[in-house]
Amino acid sequence: MRESHKPFIAIACQTTLVNKTGTWRTQRPEYEAGISPCQSACPARNYIPKCLDLVEQGELRNAWEVIMETNPLPFVCGSVCPHLCEASCNREQFDEALAIRDMERFLGEEALKNNWLPPKVADSNEAKVAIIGSGPAGLSCAYQLAHQGYKVTIYEALPVVGGMLQVGIQDYRLPRDILQREISNNILLPFKVEVKANSPVSREVFQRIRQEFQAIFIATGAQKARELNVPGVNLAGVFDGVSFLRDRALGKLPPDLLKGKKVVVVGGGGVAIDASRTAVRLGAEKVQLVCLESQEDMLAYELDIQDAAKEGVELNCSWGPEEILGDDNGKVRGVSFIRCTSVFDSEGKFNPSFDRSIERSFEADAAIIAIGQVSDLSFLAEEVRSTPEGKVKVDDALKTDVAGIFAGGDTVTQPATVIEAIAAGSRAAHSINRYLRGEPLTLQEEGGRIVQFEELNLDYFEHQVRQARISEPLSAVEEARRCFSCGYCNMCGMCWVFCPDIAIRQEEDHYEIDYDYCKGCGICVQECPGSSIVLVKE
Numbered sequence: 001m002r003e004s005h006k007p008f009i010a011i012a013c014q015t016t017l018v019n020k021t022g023t024w025r026t027q028r029p030e031y032e033a034g035i036s037p038c039q040s041a042c043p044a045r046n047y048i049p050k051c052l053d054l055v056e057q058g059e060l061r062n063a064w065e066v067i068m069e070t071n072p073l074p075f076v077c078g079s080v081c082p083h084l085c086e087a088s089c090n091r092e093q094f095d096e097a098l099a100i101r102d103m104e105r106f107l108g109e110e111a112l113k114n115n116w117l118p119p120k121v122a123d124s125n126e127a128k129v130a131i132i133g134s135g136p137a138g139l140s141c142a143y144q145l146a147h148q149g150y151k152v153t154i155y156e157a158l159p160v161v162g163g164m165l166q167v168g169i170q171d172y173r174l175p176r177d178i179l180q181r182e183i184s185n186n187i188l189l190p191f192k193v194e195v196k197a198n199s200p201v202s203r204e205v206f207q208r209i210r211q212e213f214q215a216i217f218i219a220t221g222a223q224k225a226r227e228l229n230v231p232g233v234n235l236a237g238v239f240d241g242v243s244f245l246r247d248r249a250l251g252k253l254p255p256d257l258l259k260g261k262k263v264v265v266v267g268g269g270g271v272a273i274d275a276s277r278t279a280v281r282l283g284a285e286k287v288q289l290v291c292l293e294s295q296e297d298m299l300a301y302e303l304d305i306q307d308a309a310k311e312g313v314e315l316n317c318s319w320g321p322e323e324i325l326g327d328d329n330g331k332v333r334g335v336s337f338i339r340c341t342s343v344f345d346s347e348g349k350f351n352p353s354f355d356r357s358i359e360r361s362f363e364a365d366a367a368i369i370a371i372g373q374v375s376d377l378s379f380l381a382e383e384v385r386s387t388p389e390g391k392v393k394v395d396d397a398l399k400t401d402v403a404g405i406f407a408g409g410d411t412v413t414q415p416a417t418v419i420e421a422i423a424a425g426s427r428a429a430h431s432i433n434r435y436l437r438g439e440p441l442t443l444q445e446e447g448g449r450i451v452q453f454e455e456l457n458l459d460y461f462e463h464q465v466r467q468a469r470i471s472e473p474l475s476a477v478e479e480a481r482r483c484f485s486c487g488y489c490n491m492c493g494m495c496w497v498f499c500p501d502i503a504i505r506q507e508e509d510h511y512e513i514d515y516d517y518c519k520g521c522g523i524c525v526q527e528c529p530g531s532s533i534v535l536v537k538e
């Protein structure tokens with residue numbers, strides 16, 4: 001460098017702020033919340049990154065409230081949800097998916113332990129809404145509507161509230177005391193939702209409800225067992241899966257009902273697995289689960305299958321039931337099967353094929369048939385139409401063919417999952433609210449950019465082992481720290497630190513870009529760990 005009397009660095013004689021360098025820009029960074037893959041995979045669209053960010057800051061109650069916006073049953077879902085969120089978590093491609101389900105369970109337990117109540121209710125609203133069915137769909141709809149101040153009455157056929165949460169999923173997977181407390185604390189008590197238990201809605205009652213209420217949500221689920229069409233189904237000792245589980249949950253079965261007995265369970269879904277495990281608990285000496293599908297094609301979740309196997313349930317795949325064999329006293333003595341060679345046809349439809357030359361019989365004192373459930377829609381007025389498959393017919397806004405009557409959950413989808421039923425309840429509440437306000441029925445906003453693994457800046461993350469069980473706040477914080485925060489600005493400040501133009505301002509709860517000086521270099525976009533800034537052309 002040439003010797004000079006001038007200073008080593010350039011010093012402006014006046015403020016450089018007059019030079020609005022932002023005018024050079026051809027592209028601009030913008031903060032744009034993307035949708036994380038976990039949130040996108042969750043049918044209820046739980047705002048998981050925000051929840052985990054609050055957990056990381058130790059704000060457990062606020063984190064719980066974020067879940068409560070979309071799901072009033074965090075403990076339930078944290079215990080039994082198939083957690084599609086975890087299967088799509090971007091972290092899975094780095095080390096292991098976040099323990100999102102366990103976090104939800106933990107927050108649900110914390111809420112009950114600390115007696116947290118849901119956020120405030122809107123001013124009361126005179127409109128009255130009837131909900132038929134108190135399963136997760138009905139409860140979720142009641143919660144969302146009551147939260148907006150509507151007067152909600154739930155009609156429930158059974159003496160207990162909760163639908164399949166109470167009488168399908170058994171207590172060894174979902175402890176009853178916690179289930180009941182979660183339903184009461186989060187939904188029924190704070191909002192004074194009226195529940196009419198032991199109130200099956202018949203055709204006549206349905207017409208009366210139509211007169212009394214301004215809107216109705218039908219959430220009656222799929223309660224009836226699908227019938228098996230083989231000889232012997234009426235023999236003594238034959239049960240259908242859902243009734244068997246319901247009776248056991250309602251305390252109608254003696255605890256030693258199957259003591260020392262051999263039991264064959266027919267079916268390959270979750271109900272068959274639960275029926276098998278319940279048979280073990282009722283004292284069965286041997287439980288054989290026999291299904292059409294190969295193990296890979298079974299509808300039951302792999303973890304549930306493994307749990308059943310650990311408890312001694314024997315799995316026999318690719319067999320189709322031929323006959324339930326009886327003795328001279330009209331009692332079950334066994335079940336015969338033929339080889340099932342394929343379950344689905346070339347178009348992917350359920351259309352099993354068999355090889356009758358290969359047979360097998362199982363000795364049995366009892367047979368439990370669990371091959372699916374259907375809805376009982378006999379109470380519906382004729383104008384509320386159903387599909388040929390026996391589901392209530394609805395449009396995307398969950399409206400039936402009759403104004404003011406909506407339907408959702410298993411009665412529309414046929415057996416699905418708890419979280420899908422919860423999502424349907426929320427969606428119906430959104431539609432009912434719009435209907436009662438005389439607004440057009442639009443869908444809840446769902447679009448947006450789903451953040452891909454490749455868009456993340458992994459420089460900021462270290463490999464870290466997933467928490468096996470979140471049991472106290474410390475392990476919750478540790479686990480939440482693993483979250484990539486995909487598409488969600490958690491104010492980490494990397495954009496602010498690296499901006500060469502000092503064009504990013506920190507506000508109380510967000511950052512702002514000063515476009516007078518941002519030259520659009522894109523460093524903030526590159527540095528952002530969770531991809532919550534994008535570059536757009538000017």
Ligand code: FAD
Nearest residue numbers: 133135136137157163164168201221409410416417418421
């Ligand atoms: P339901 O839960 O079936 O509730 C419907 C309610 O309506 C019932 O209480 C019923 O009594 C009431 N009702 C029906 N007809 C009338 C009438 N005419 N008048 C008044 N009330 C009426 N999902 C998971 O996500 N994870 C699991 O691990 C899981 N395991 C399962 C295990 C079993 C054994 C079963 C059966 C289901 C399981 N599911 C699981 C599925 C899940 O429970 C259902 O998808 C969910 O409960 C459906 O919710 P829903 O509100 O639509 O209906």
